[in-house]
Amino acid sequence: MQDNTPSPQMNDSNKIDQYRRRFLGGTAAAVTAATVLPGLILHTVEARHADEAVTSDRRWGLLIDTTKCADGCNDCVTACNTEHGLREIHGPATDAQWIRTVKLKNKSTGHQLNMPMMCQHCEHPPCVDVCPTGASFKRADGIVLVDKHICIGCRYCMMACPYKARSFIHETLTDQLPVAPRGKGTVESCTLCVHKVDAGDHNTACAVACKHGAIVFGDLKDPNDKISVMLREKGGHQLRAELALNTGVRYQGL
């Protein structure tokens, strides 16, 4: 009968081999981890920001207090134009206007007020419904945008928008800003300063520029956000509310 029991000597050398293997393996793993992981982790951290899906946990919106909106003031419009590189080209009929100030006069009382008008970032946007290619779309956080790469320039969204919020680019553009890529033959509108929102700067150029505090940007889903508190206290009116589009832009003082 063969004795299979290992000799004490063999046992020792096996143990040493095991230790050695474990040591080498551990070293290799450590070296790999030390060289590869930081890259992986760092890349993951970098990529997470750009790749992170927008969620519906937030809904960005604006609250406009028409009682604070001053007559003759155009600061929000100027700020928007500067922020996105919009310029006067062929006159008001064809130039893009992402935001405009509207003067309202009550037909019976004569009461006058002013308010800024822009894309109302509807929950149920008619522009998105009618777009044949899906270029008009709504992000999960409520921002309505145009994908300039698949917009064919049919302008059906402009026909469908109840707020006249969209502009068609009627000419070749030069000197565009990196934050607001635009293109001849496509449609565009207020982006709710999506580039700022995505960069973590939760505000819009118009809201920042309004020295009267008439424009407040915020998260409509966060009950503690200023916009939600103000809406809770004084309410907010939706333009053309009868269309039941649940706009992301609300007005006070109408």
Next chain:
Amino acid sequence: MKKLHYTSIHGYSKPSLALLGLLLFFVLLGFISFLQMEHEGHYITGMNNQIIWGLPHVFAIFLIVAASGALNVASIASVFNQKMYKPLAKLSAVLALALLAGGLLVLLLDLGRPDRLIIAITHYNFKSVFAWNIILYTGFFGIVGIYLWTMLDWQVEKYTKIAGTAAFIWRLILTTGTGSIFGFLVARQAYDAAIMAPMFVIMSFSFGLAVYLVILLTTYRMTDRELGDIVVNRLKNLLGVFVAAVMYFSLVYHVTNLYATEHHGIERYILVDGGIYTQMYWIGQMLLGSIVPLILIYAPKFANNRNAIMAASLLVILGGLASLYVILIGGQSFPMTLVPGYEASSSFFDGVVASYTPSKWEFMLGMGGVAIAILIVFASMKLFRLLPVSLSDEVAQTLKS
């Protein structure tokens, strides 16, 4: 029964060469206009951020609607078994395809990015009425193409009825879709009405038959072929019914709107003080496009008068363009109400009637589409045996019996 003898049109007469030259000239103008608009951008046109769709769309929608209606004659022959219409069915299908091609071309070349046609074909938002229409138009080419094939090739002739029925159903859906482009627009007071869909269907019957009559009468006159009163009178009486039906739908649309106070503004604008649009409605659509043609069609004084029928058909076409101009541009020019009870004003033309002056580029593009459509019919007549040599009363009698 006398056998019908179909031939293509041989040779070129001087008038036909002149027509060909004219058509090519307009196609060239259309092409130049497309290049110009594409290169410069739409600021060179009369269209802007207020009048979003302009004259090219009036032409395009007229051609598309008329395309569907041009198929009337073929449908009556194949679906409703009216034998007298059978010799006219091939031209009917060719004209339908040609008009649709012309209309779609105008629509396509007016896009801000016509180079992205492939995107329009590959990216679909199925909630969009426009996307439905892209499918409807493509399908129309396919179905009417097959239908035409069954009429031209005796080996597949037995499928004519089934193909004709499919085409008939498809064109009704197609015009419903075209009308719904406006009917589904909740934003604007002039649109957002379910009646738009059936109104466009009946408009297609009228405009399409008018175009068909113009082409038929012109062809028989230019080629010295015999065309009897029996066939022509049937067609013109049918046109009369359709013209009256369009008037009825227009009346119902406006009366319904007039009942609702919220629409009083737009109705007053279109019917009373809308300037050019009011004139186009009453003088263009109603008087010249409807009442005068009805007199020319039904007054005993004009019985068997080809010139009167030709004039009536041309006036129906003119009235059709006028009615689409009023719907499209008149409808867009009326300001939207932002806040009820308030007058609005802004740098973006809120609260004011938007002005629109069509540019030569838009007219050239639209006419280019019309010319392409006629050119396709012209070429088809040269290539295929579309029309019988004679459609005299004697032939018609034998067909009837």
